[in-house]
Amino acid sequence: MTSKIVPVILAGGQGARLWPISRATRPKQFIKLMGNQSLFQQSLERLKGAARYEAPIVLTNAEYRFVVAEQAQETGVALGAILLEPVARNTAVAIASAAYFALEQDENALLHILASDHAITADDLYFGTVDTAAAAARDGWLVTFGIVPTSPETGYGYIAVGDSLPNGVSKIGRFVEKPDLAKAEAFLAEGGYVWNSGMFMVAARTFIAECETLALATAEAARRAVELAKSDLDFVRLDSAAFERAPSISVDYAIFEKTSKAAVLPVSFAWSDLGSWDAVWAAHRPDAFGNVVIGSALLSNTTNAMVMTNSAHVMVDGLDDIAVIASEDAIFVGRLSQAQRVGDLVKALKANPATQALTETHQTSYRPWGGYSTVLMADRFQVKRLFVKPGKKLSLQKHFHRSEHWVVVKGTAEVTIDGQVSVLSENQSIYLPLGCTHRLTNPGKIELQLIEVQTGSYLGEDDIVRTEDDFGRIG
Amino acid sequence: MTSKIVPVILAGGQGARLWPISRATRPKQFIKLMGNQSLFQQSLERLKGAARYEAPIVLTNAEYRFVVAEQAQETGVALGAILLEPVARNTAVAIASAAYFALEQDENALLHILASDHAITADDLYFGTVDTAAAAARDGWLVTFGIVPTSPETGYGYIAVGDSLPNGVSKIGRFVEKPDLAKAEAFLAEGGYVWNSGMFMVAARTFIAECETLALATAEAARRAVELAKSDLDFVRLDSAAFERAPSISVDYAIFEKTSKAAVLPVSFAWSDLGSWDAVWAAHRPDAFGNVVIGSALLSNTTNAMVMTNSAHVMVDGLDDIAVIASEDAIFVGRLSQAQRVGDLVKALKANPATQALTETHQTSYRPWGGYSTVLMADRFQVKRLFVKPGKKLSLQKHFHRSEHWVVVKGTAEVTIDGQVSVLSENQSIYLPLGCTHRLTNPGKIELQLIEVQTGSYLGEDDIVRTEDDFGRIG
Numbered sequence: 002m003t004s005k006i007v008p009v010i011l012a013g014g015q016g017a018r019l020w021p022i023s024r025a026t027r028p029k030q031f032i033k034l035m036g037n038q039s040l041f042q043q044s045l046e047r048l049k050g051a052a053r054y055e056a057p058i059v060l061t062n063a064e065y066r067f068v069v070a071e072q073a074q075e076t077g078v079a080l081g082a083i084l085l086e087p088v089a090r091n092t093a094v095a096i097a098s099a100a101y102f103a104l105e106q107d108e109n110a111l112l113h114i115l116a117s118d119h120a121i122t123a124d125d126l127y128f129g130t131v132d133t134a135a136a137a138a139r140d141g142w143l144v145t146f147g148i149v150p151t152s153p154e155t156g157y158g159y160i161a162v163g164d165s166l167p168n169g170v171s172k173i174g175r176f177v178e179k180p181d182l183a184k185a186e187a188f189l190a191e192g193g194y195v196w197n198s199g200m201f202m203v204a205a206r207t208f209i210a211e212c213e214t215l216a217l218a219t220a221e222a223a224r225r226a227v228e229l230a231k232s233d234l235d236f237v238r239l240d241s242a243a244f245e246r247a248p249s250i251s252v253d254y255a256i257f258e259k260t261s262k263a264a265v266l267p268v269s270f271a272w273s274d275l276g277s278w279d280a281v282w283a284a285h286r287p288d289a290f291g292n293v294v295i296g297s298a299l300l301s302n303t304t305n306a307m308v309m310t311n312s313a314h315v316m317v318d319g320l321d322d323i324a325v326i327a328s329e330d331a332i333f334v335g336r337l338s339q340a341q342r343v344g345d346l347v348k349a350l351k352a353n354p355a356t357q358a359l360t361e362t363h364q365t366s367y368r369p370w371g372g373y374s375t376v377l378m379a380d381r382f383q384v385k386r387l388f389v390k391p392g393k394k395l396s397l398q399k400h401f402h403r404s405e406h407w408v409v410v411k412g413t414a415e416v417t418i419d420g421q422v423s424v425l426s427e428n429q430s431i432y433l434p435l436g437c438t439h440r441l442t443n444p445g446k447i448e449l450q451l452i453e454v455q456t457g458s459y460l461g462e463d464d465i466v467r468t469e470d471d472f473g474r475i476g
Numbered sequence: 477m478t479s480k481i482v483p484v485i486l487a488g489g490q491g492a493r494l495w496p497i498s499r500a501t502r503p504k505q506f507i508k509l510m511g512n513q514s515l516f517q518q519s520l521e522r523l524k525g526a527a528r529y530e531a532p533i534v535l536t537n538a539e540y541r542f543v544v545a546e547q548a549q550e551t552g553v554a555l556g557a558i559l560l561e562p563v564a565r566n567t568a569v570a571i572a573s574a575a576y577f578a579l580e581q582d583e584n585a586l587l588h589i590l591a592s593d594h595a596i597t598a599d600d601l602y603f604g605t606v607d608t609a610a611a612a613a614r615d616g617w618l619v620t621f622g623i624v625p626t627s628p629e630t631g632y633g634y635i636a637v638g639d640s641l642p643n644g645v646s647k648i649g650r651f652v653e654k655p656d657l658a659k660a661e662a663f664l665a666e667g668g669y670v671w672n673s674g675m676f677m678v679a680a681r682t683f684i685a686e687c688e689t690l691a692l693a694t695a696e697a698a699r700r701a702v703e704l705a706k707s708d709l710d711f712v713r714l715d716s717a718a719f720e721r722a723p724s725i726s727v728d729y730a731i732f733e734k735t736s737k738a739a740v741l742p743v744s745f746a747w748s749d750l751g752s753w754d755a756v757w758a759a760h761r762p763d764a765f766g767n768v769v770i771g772s773a774l775l776s777n778t779t780n781a782m783v784m785t786n787s788a789h790v791m792v793d794g795l796d797d798i799a800v801i802a803s804e805d806a807i808f809v810g811r812l813s814q815a816q817r818v819g820d821l822v823k824a825l826k827a828n829p830a831t832q833a834l835t836e837t838h839q840t841s842y843r844p845w846g847g848y849s850t851v852l853m854a855d856r857f858q859v860k861r862l863f864v865k866p867g868k869k870l871s872l873q874k875h876f877h878r879s880e881h882w883v884v885v886k887g888t889a890e891v892t893i894d895g896q897v898s899v900l901s902e903n904q905s906i907y908l909p910l911g912c913t914h915r916l917t918n919p920g921k922i923e924l925q926l927i928e929v930q931t932g933s934y935l936g937e938d939d940i941v942r943t944e945d946d947f948g949r950i951g
Contacts (some may be wrong), residue, residue, distance in 0.1 A: 021791075299831070301821060313788075313802070314834055316496075316825070318810035318817055323795075325809050327788070327802075334800050334809055335793035342793055346776060350791070356774070359789050377851040377861060377927075382885040384859060384927055386852060406905050408881045408929040410857040428931045430881050430905060452852075452859055454883040454927045456903045 004109040006135055006202075008048050008057035009099040012041055012069055012117035013086055017360065018277045018344040021331035022309060025361040030118035031068050034281055034295075038076070040118045041069070045078040047123040053132065054113075056081030058102060060095050063087075066236050067369040067472075080235075087226075087241030092199075093255035094247035097212050097223035098239055100205040105227070111138050112208065114201040114252075120284045122271035130268045134202035137168040142264040143211065144170055144202040145257055147195025149269045153185035156276055156341055158197040158253070160265050170264040176253065195267045197253065199274070202266075211262060216255040222247035233473055278324045278333075278340035282307035298325075307337050331359045369472040370395050371448070383460050385453040389414075389443040396470035397440040403457030403464060405433040407441075412449035415442040438468065479584040481610055481677075483523050483532035484574040487516055487544055487592035488561055492835065493752045493819040496806035497784060500836040505593035506543050509756055509770075513551070515593045516544070520553040522598040528607065529588075531556035533577065535570045538562075541711050542844040542947075555710075562701075562716030567674075568730035569722035572687050572698035573714055575680040580702070586613050587683065589676040589727075595759045597746035605743045609677035612643040617739040618686065619645055619677040620732055622670025624744045628660035631751055631816060633672040633728075635740050645739040651728065670742050672728065674749070677741075686737060691730040697722035708948055753799045753808075753815035757782035773800075782812050806834045844947040845870050846923070858935050860928040864889075864918040871945035872915045878932030878939060880908040882916070887924035890917040913943065 016029030023029040030041040038046065048054045058081050061069050066085055073080050084102060086095055096114055103110040113131065121127060134144040147160045161174030176197070180188065188194035212220040222243055229240035248255075257263045273284040285293040292300055296310035302319045310327040317325055324337040333343060350356040365374040370393035377384040389395070389412075397417075407416065408430040416423050416431050417440040424444070425431055433439050435457065443449035467474055491504030498504040505516040513521065523529045533556050536544050541560055548555050559577060561570055571589055578585040588606065596602060609619040622635045636649030651672070655663065663669035687695040697718055704715035723730075732738045748759040760768040767775055771785035777794045785802040792800055799812040808818060825831040840849040845868035852859040864870070864887075872892075882891065883905040891898050891906050892915040899919070900906055908914050910932065918924035942949055 297831075299821075299824065301824075310807070313804070314806045314825075314831060316806070316808045316810075316821060318808070318821055319814045320798075320810060323809070325807070327807055329788070331789045331791070332785070332800070332802055332807060333791045333793070334798070335791075335795060339794045346774075346791060346793055349774065349776075350789075356772075356789060376859060379885070379925075382925075382927070384851060384861075386859075404903055406881075406883045408883075408931075410854070410929065410931055428879055430907060430929075432905060450854075452857075452927075452929045454885065454905075456883075456885055 004107055004111055005055045006053050006111045006113045006131070007055045007081065007103050007107075007205075009096065009103075009112050009114045010041070010044055010057050010059045010117050011092065011095065011115070012059050012061040012065065013089065013095070014118060016118060017347045018341070019275070019281070020326075020343050020347045020350075021328040021333055021359065022311070022326060026064070026366065027068075028065075028118075029275065031065070031072060034275060035120050035284060039072055040120070040275070042072050042076045043120075044115060044117045045073060045076045047121065048078060049076075051128065053135070055110075058099050059083045059117075060086060060099055062089065063238075068367045070235055070369070071367065083236045084230075085233075085236050085238045087239055087244045089249075090244065090247045091249045092252040093212075093216060093219045093250045094223050094226075094244065096201075096252050097209065097216075097219055098226055098244070100203075100208045100212070101224050101227040102230075102237070103205045104209065108206060110205040111135055112201075112203050112205050114203070116199050116274070118275060119198075119200075120271075120273040120275055124270065127268075127270040130266060130270065131202070133169045134266050137166070137170040137264055137266070138202045138204050138207075140168055141204065141207050141262060142166070142168075142170055143208060143257060143260055143262045144264050144266050145173070146198045146200040146202075147265040147267050148198050148272050149195055149267050150185075150189050153182060153189045154196065155179060155182055155185050156280075157274070159185075159188055159194045160197050162193050162195060162265055162267055166264055170266045173257075173263045173265050176258050195265060198272060201252070201257075207262060208256070211256055211260045215259045216250070219247050219250065219255055276341075277343060278307050278326060279337050281309075282324075282337060296327075305337060307340070369393070371443075373453075381458065381460075382454060382456045385455070387441075387451050387453055389441065389449040389451075391443055391446050391448065394442040394471050395440060396467040396472070396474060397438060398465050398467045399436060399438045400457075400464045401436065401466075402459035403455045404435040406454040407431050407433065408452045408454075410450050410452055412443060412447050413445040414449050414451060415444045416440070417442075440469075479582055479586055480530045481528050481586045481588045481606075482530045482556065482578045482582075482680075484571065484578075484587050484589045485516070485519055485532050485534045485592050486567065486570065486590070487534050487536040487540065488564065488570070489593060491593060492822045493816070494750070494756070495801075495818050495822045496803040496808055496834065497786070497801060501539070501841065502543075503540075503593075504750065506540070506547060509750060510595050510759060514547055515595070515750070517547050517551045518595075519590060519592045520548060520551045522596065523553060524551075526603065528610070530585075533574050534558045534592075535561060535574055537564065538713075543842045545710055545844070546842065558711045559705075560708075560711050560713045562714055562719045564724070565719065565722045566724045567727040568687075568691060568694045568725045569698050569701075569719065571727050572684065572694055573701055573719070575678075575683050575687070576699050576702040577705075577712070578680045579684065583681060585680040586610055587676075587678050587680050589678070591674050591749070593750060594673075595746075595748045595750055599745065602743075602745040605741060605745065606677070608644045609741050612641070612645040612739055612741070613677045613679050613682075615643055616679065616682055616737060617641070617643075617645055618683060618732060618735060618737045619739050619741050620648070621673045621675040621677070622740040622742050623673050623747050624670055624742050625664050628657060628664045629671065630654060630657055630660050631755075632749070634660075634663055634669045635672050637668050637670060637740055637742055641739055645741045648732075648738045648740050651733050670740060673747060676727070676732075682737060683731070686731055686735045690734045691725070694722050694725065694730055751816075752818060753782050753784075753801060754812050756784075757799075757812060771802075780812060782815070844868070846918075848928075856933065857929065857931045860930070862916075862926050862928055864916065864924040864926075866918055866921050866923065869917040869946050870915060871942040871947070871949060872913060873940050873942045874911060874913045875932075875939045876911065876941075877934035878930045879910040881929040882906050882908065883927045883929075885925050885927055887918060887922050888920040889924050889926060890919045891915070892917075915944075
């Protein structure tokens with residue numbers, strides 16, 4: 002029997018180049034950039050209804066685990082596992098860990114290694130290439146998907162396509178670092194070069210064998226991290242002591258550039274890495290004036306513009322080749338054709354303590370029970386909006402430096418204060434004195450929303466002592 | 477004895493050309509555009525310590541009366557009177573009303589008619605021109621201040637300077653509508669033309685006499701509006717029935733372009749009408765790259781930029797000749813050199829019900845007792861931050877469609893609900909059920925701040941029935 006394919010989705014990236022919409026706490030893959038689902042959700046949707054696939058393995062980190070679980074649930078795609086990387090160590094050890102994990106279930110497992118933040122049109126052409134790659138992987142090839150260039154891109158690595166092999170794949174001629182424009186134009190004119198997409202199809206066993214030969218430290222770290230992994234609710238926590246021993250190296254450098262089993266499959270389906278705002282612009286269908294607008298905006302005498310806004314209304318007048326990207330707390334304005342520079346610019350923000358937070362946090366934080374957004378921050382008080390999913394319960398907790406008022410504005414809340422339980426419906430409020438032990442539950446069938454007014458001398462999220470938690474967050 | 481000069485400050489304008497910072501509810505003159513005082517306050521500061529001035533008369537409308545009073549108080553400049561125009565009828569009847577009003581106090585009154593939203597460097601040169609104009613006005617001339625051009629501006633009306641008169645002023649050759657660029661360049665090269673600044677110096681008696689001769693309907697409307705005016709706290713409400721009869725016409729058209737007593741005083745002090753973002757930019761000192769930044773922003777590879785932001789951090793990269801103006805709910809991005817177009821663009825916003833509010837309201841509303849800002853609006857609830865000045869009391873009021881929760885986050889509140897009085901200190905809260913009659917007072921010596929959570933099916937500001945009010949707003 003032919004084994005099915007296990008999708009391995011890499012969902013731990015931080016996506017600084019789509020600042021200010023993409024932040025460390027809410028990176029690109031979890032944002033609705035190309036429609037009404039996030040890119041991660043669209044990655045899951047592409048797996049639906051295809052008999053070729055097993056339930057996917059998602060690789061991410063502890064910070065993103067709840068958003069992964071929640072967004073997956075919204076799509077209805079059941080995940081095989083969510084593997085949590087204890088630290089960021091690039092793709093080699095992450096993929097090797099997934100390979101060891103998959104081998105435990107099926108020694109013939111094929112892995113389709115996928116990004117969670119790319120745009121792909123999943124048509125017959127696409128699935129045809131998946132099947133071609135799978136056949137070649139079964140024959141022992143480590144297949145990389147190479148996108149046939151449609152423009153002289155300087156933002157991608159290239160692969161020179163070598164001799165043809167059976168099963169429609171080709172030998173790899175060589176890997177080429179991101180070229181300058183002249184080189185990229187030559188590659189495009191000449192043909193025989195493809196973009197390195199970061200998508201792969203491999204047999205787990207072959208991959209591991211090559212990894213053990215070519216990158217032993219990576220292989221050992223991954224093997225031990227999986228052996229010693231702990232299950233935590235729906236998550237598999239890779240062992241951190243073992244995982245941290247891995248070198249930080251990409252799977253391209255560690256394996257694909259070294260192994261004699263590497264092959265490339267040139268593909269022509271619609272693909273974008275959405276690596277910068279001009280790529281997001283190109284992946285949409287610009288209107289007759291070359292404009293793409295996401296959110297509320299009015300453009301006049303403006304051409305070749307990418308406008309995205311989370312809340313404020315944007316007016317753009319008399320400009321060409323312009324990106325205007327607005328989140329609640331930060332705005333980027335620059336040449337669309339130079340939008341690759343955002344990544345470097347964000348480094349400058351990060352280096353400055355006054356603006357560092359702009360690179361990290363987002364207005365809304367998602368938690369396993371729901372989430373919250375800060376609507377007002379002041380010196381000695383702040384106001385938050387909390388939403389709690391039906392049936393969910395926050396941890397039993399207390400604060401040393403703040404007291405809180407809760408006003409229920411939607412749904413029903415069950416509030417326990419120092420052991421005493423109250424049920425509040427819409428329009429009722431309750432006071433949580435400093436130092437009290439309290440817990441919030443949504444006992445209802447609809448979402449609970451409440452306004453929290455905190456007052457105190459210190460209002461940081463770390464003033465919290467948890468004594469019980471449904472989500473394993475004690476202390 | 478020589479009469480002192482009565483400054484007449486026009487503070488009723490709506491300033492749409494500095495959108496999105498300037499809004500109908502908080503126009504340009506009340507905003508800190510050129511330092512840490514508003515333009516209106518800077519207009520008042522220019523009157524300080526000059527023995528030549530009486531207490532000023534401020535012309536404004538009912539909507540702006542409290543912000544006028546509060547901002548004046550902050551400067552420490554005592555106002556002679558705040559005249560409230562019942563409707564907007566342009567400058568002729570407004571100034572005529574001020575002239576009749578001033579004549580009641582002093583039949584020899586000289587009026588220095590001033591905008592509240594211009595930038596002026598009040599140096600010796602400036603005050604020298606004030607005294608020259610005053611001397612000419614005492615001799616019976618209606619003096620207009622003409623700014624000697626420094627660039628071929630197309631946004632101003634021009635005046636051709638005629639024959640010299642005694643006292644340093646000149647006859648007016650003719651008034652010239654806003655010229656095209658070629659004409660403006662010719663005026664600049666040729667000399668003998670000045671910009672019509674909208675600043676005047678006149679004897680009230682002479683002005684009224686000319687007004688009665690040349691614009692009788694205006695004069696009659698103004699005279700009756702003052703005769704029937706009602707004092708309302710610190711304000712003088714011009715009679716609306718009388719005032720409304722006035723034609724809507726500027727003082728230039730009604731008087732200065734017709735009278736034989738008009739004179740012009742060419743002046744060279746530093747002046748700007750701040751009529752658009754490029755004018756605001758020019759009135760500041762751009763840095764070595766030609767950039768002006770107000771608020772939190774980072775500019776890279778950018779030249780000739782005007783950036784102003786109320787809260788969000790702005791990053792601008794690789795642009796020249798660019799305006800980026802961000803309020804909490806709207807963002808304008810366009811060529812700085814084309815920023816005069818904002819006024820027309822705002823008309824498009826106004827015509828669209830979905831964006832109309834962006835042209836009018838502002839996040840913070842000022843009231844005689846303090847003010848409030850909306851921090852969160854949702855379908856069936858909203859959250860406001862209220863601040864109440866020490867000793868101030870809101871109206872006794874009730875709402876038919878909403879209940880409210882108040883959480884005191886700073887200071888002390890005295891809350892009366894259906895006759896029962898409670899005193900709340902920081903961190904205490906109270907519930908105001910739908911339909912209750914309630915009143916909020918700050919009995920303390922420091923500002924009171926509270927968070928108000930409103931819930932209900934209708935949350936408009938007009939769901940309010942006032943039964944008592946310290947500020948005369950009953951019903």
